[in-house]
Amino acid sequence: MNFICVACGIQHPDSDAPPDACPICEDERQYVPDGGQQWTTLEALRADHSNAIRPQRELTGIGTEPKFAIGQRALLVPYGAGNLLWDCITLLDDDTAAEIERRGGLEAIAISHPHYYSTMVEWAHRFDCPVHLHEADRRWAVREDPALRFWSGGTLDLGHGLTLIRGGGHFAGGTMLHWAGGDALLSGDIVQVIPDRRHVGFMYSYPNLIPLPEARVRAMVAMLEPFSFETIYGAWWDAIVAREGKAVVRRSAERYARALRGEMPPGA
Ligand SMILES: [Zn+2]
Ligand SMILES: [Zn+2]
Numbered sequence: 001m002n003f004i005c006v007a008c009g010i011q012h013p014d015s016d017a018p019p020d021a022c023p024i025c026e027d028e029r030q031y032v033p034d035g036g037q038q039w040t041t042l043e044a045l046r047a048d049h050s051n052a053i054r055p056q057r058e059l060t061g062i063g064t065e066p067k068f069a070i071g072q073r074a075l076l077v078p079y080g081a082g083n084l085l086w087d088c089i090t091l092l093d094d095d096t097a098a099e100i101e102r103r104g105g106l107e108a109i110a111i112s113h114p115h116y117y118s119t120m121v122e123w124a125h126r127f128d129c130p131v132h133l134h135e136a137d138r139r140w141a142v143r144e145d146p147a148l149r150f151w152s153g154g155t156l157d158l159g160h161g162l163t164l165i166r167g168g169g170h171f172a173g174g175t176m177l178h179w180a181g182g183d184a185l186l187s188g189d190i191v192q193v194i195p196d197r198r199h200v201g202f203m204y205s206y207p208n209l210i211p212l213p214e215a216r217v218r219a220m221v222a223m224l225e226p227f228s229f230e231t232i233y234g235a236w237w238d239a240i241v242a243r244e245g246k247a248v249v250r251r252s253a254e255r256y257a258r259a260l261r262g263e264m265p266p267g268a
Contacts, residue, residue, distance in 0.1 A: 002143065004045065004119070006038040007031070009069030009090035011119045013143045024114055024140060029170070029205040042092070042119060051089070051096045056233065056240065058182050060103070063237055064091045072116055072235045075186060076100065077179055080160050082107040086177050086186045087235065088131075090118040097126055108132060110164055112188025113171040114140035116235070121145040132156065134166055134173025154223060165227070167191065167220040169202055169212050176224070184231040185245055191220070193234025197241050199252040200232065214257045221253045 004011045005022040008030055012019050018039040025032050045068065053062050056075060063073030068090055075086040082104040088111050100106060106127035111117060117140065120131045124147035133141060135150035156164040161180035167190040168174050174190040187193065192201035202217045204210040224246070232241040232248065241248050259265075 001041060003039040004041060004090060005069070006040050007033050007069060008115060009118045010114070011042070011090070011121065011143055023142065024117075028208060028210070030115065031207055042090075042122065045091050046093050049091050051091055051093065053096070053099055056238070057231065057242070058184070059233065061237060062089060062096065062100075064089055069118075070115055072189075073237050074116075075233060076103065077162065077177070077186070078160075078181065079107050079158070079162060084158070084162060084177075085109045085123065086233075087111055087116045087188055088118045088120045088123055089116075092119055092122050092126060100127070108158065110158070110175070110177060112176065112186075112190055112235070113137060113174050116188065117141060121147060124148075132158070132164060134164075134175050136166075136168075136173030137171050138173075140171075163227070165223055167223055169216050169220050170204060170206075174220075178227045178229065182231065183229055184233060185224070185227070185229040185249075186233045187235075189235045191224075191232065191234075191249060193232055193236070193239040193241055198248060199255065200234075200241065200249055201252070202256055211260070214260050217253050217256055221249060224249060 002011050003018045008024045010024050049064050052065050060076040061073045074089050076083045077086050085106050106129050108129050110132040114137050121143050124131050130149045132149050135152045154166050163178045165176045167176050170190055176190050177186040194201045202212050204212050229245045232245040
């Protein structure tokens with residue numbers, strides 16, 4: 001049985017009994033809920049959850065209802081004759097697979113960071129495609145599989161106008177996807193789209209509110225400098241910066257640095 005952590009949604013290696021703990025949730029960037037560690041399985045999840053598939057501006061979002069685990073939605077991005085799945089969700093069922101096949105299927109999967117590793121191996125097997133992960137986060141890929149392809153360095157050109165960019169920060173291998181055809185950055189929660197849509201956030205831990213050093217934020221912005229992007233697609237339903245994405249990132253990094261230096265916003 002491949003047990004799934006109810007708190008973060010990651011699927012663990014085959015075992016007879018549930019694992020003792022989930023390393024993703026024991027890490028200080030996540031948490032074990034008040035009630036303690038709980039486990040489920042893909043079969044159980046299929047019984048009482050389903051996936052919504054709906055437009056996210058120029059892309060298609062896929063997310064689970066009711067919300068499961070962290071609650072991110074994945075995105076289908078045009079890629080060659082088919083699609084690339086950006087980030088991943090735990091629930092994969094026949095309806096979802098059929099709808100993705102109808103839209104051209106998956107040529108590849110790429111994931112921003114371990115909080116969204118979910119059931120990536122199930123997806124890779126179902127669509128017979130690779131999963132691109134940054135090797136700096138390899139130890140968090142608890143269910144090993146030959147479909148997992150670990151890349152290294154700062155960028156990876158996937159072809160067809162898609163480029164993976166290592167931003168680091170939230171995780172050492174924290175990755176974003178540049179989609180040249182859509183003049184867009186898909187940022188997971190490496191660069192976090194926040195409610196005002198005129199800024200983004202940068203954190204080491206979002207649920208536990210641990211900030212990043214200024215140097216890490218500046219390094220992330222520098223990695224994005226060669227790329228043009230108007231739109232930023234974040235990790236949640238409708239978390240989208242529609243305009244001036246690159247200026248939004250630059251402006252937000254400056255605001256972040258000012259706060260770390262002890263400068264309060266006007267009126268504070
Ligand atoms: Zn977990
Ligand atoms: Zn995260």
